[in-house]
Every structure is written in C-alpha cells, then in structure tokens.
Amino acid sequence: SESWSSSQRQQSMTYPGIANLCMPPSSVTGSNRSRRPSWSDAKKVWNAGDEDHYSDSHTQILKKLDNYYRKVKRQILAFQSLTTGLFPNHLEPDKKVAHVVENVFCATAVWSLRQCYCKIDNDQGRAHELGQAAVKCMRGILDCWMRQAKKIEVFKGEQSPKDALHS
Numbered sequence: 001s002e003s004w005s006s007s008q009r010q011q012s013m014t015y016p017g018i019a020n021l022c023m024p025p026s027s028v029t030g031s032n033r034s035r036r037p038s039w040s041d042a043k044k045v046w047n048a049g050d051e052d053h054y055s056d057s058h059t060q061i062l063k064k065l066d067n068y069y070r071k072v073k074r075q076i077l078a079f080q081s082l083t084t085g086l087f088p089n090h091l092e093p094d095k096k097v098a099h100v101v102e103n104v105f106c107a108t109a110v111w112s113l114r115q116c117y118c119k120i121d122n123d124q125g126r127a128h129e130l131g132q133a134a135v136k137c138m139r140g141i142l143d144c145w146m147r148q149a150k151k152i153e154v155f156k157g158e159q160s161p162k163d164a165l166h167s
Contacts, residue, residue, distance in 0.1 A: 061120065065113070065116055065117060065120070069117075072130070077110065080133060084140040084143070085133075086098040086137060087137065089102060104141070106137060108134075110133050145165065151163050151164070
C-alpha cells in the first residue's frame, strides 16, 4: 500500500466502487479527469446487447405494452367465460370450476395493464377493452357470492364447513 503514489490514491478516492464500471478505461486512469460518469454511460453498458433501437422512449413503451397486451390476450383473456366473466381453474378438465383467488389475480393483471394504457394517448381502445374484462370478472365473483347468501346465513348459526362459502 505504501508503493501507491499520491495520484493513485487520489484517483481511487475520486472514482470509488461502482462508478468505475460506468467509466471508460481512459477516464479511470486519469487521462480525462474532467469527465464524470453519466447516465448515458450506464445506458450504453446496459443496452449493449439490444438489437432494437427506437427513436424515442414513447415508442419503446408502446412496443412493450403491445407485447404485454398480446400475452394477456393469449394467456388470460382467451379463457374468460362469456356468460359469467370468470376464468376457469386451469387444472380442471371440464373447465367449469373457477376459484376466487385465481380470478382476482387475473383481474388484477388485466386491470394493471389497462392502467398503463390509460397513461398513453393512442391506446386504440385497448384500455376500454381491458377495463371491461376486469370489471366483468369482478362482477362475476360478486354474483357468485350473492348466490350463496343463504349459505352465509346458515353458516352464521352452525359454523359448519359444509355451509361455508364455496371458493
């Protein structure tokens, strides 16, 4: 440690830790001391392997949202019941059983994507479609619970598991 020169000590104190990762090697050695690491240097490091370069961030956001929309449409909304609005349990062979927890998760995923589309201007009606799908699912859950109102009254008196709400 005593073999370090004062300029090496100053450089190590000037550019500690992670800042060295963002800096080009020439500025770490001291040849260009006025240049500090910037956000653009970090973006160059993180985006080094990206093959998609867009003109602005709005286009990137739209492309990502469209990708998520296609996934939600294919993996979630394709299975929504037209009559009840519920999503069936994926483990049931006849697809007539739906669980509340799974439906709440599906509705939350769809609603959150809708919220993202509401933040942008040109959503091509997708925000409305996603919002209606989430609302239909939540109304389906509420409808199923309202049909079990008699079971709740019996459950209040007996506390029997057979009279509990069906999930």
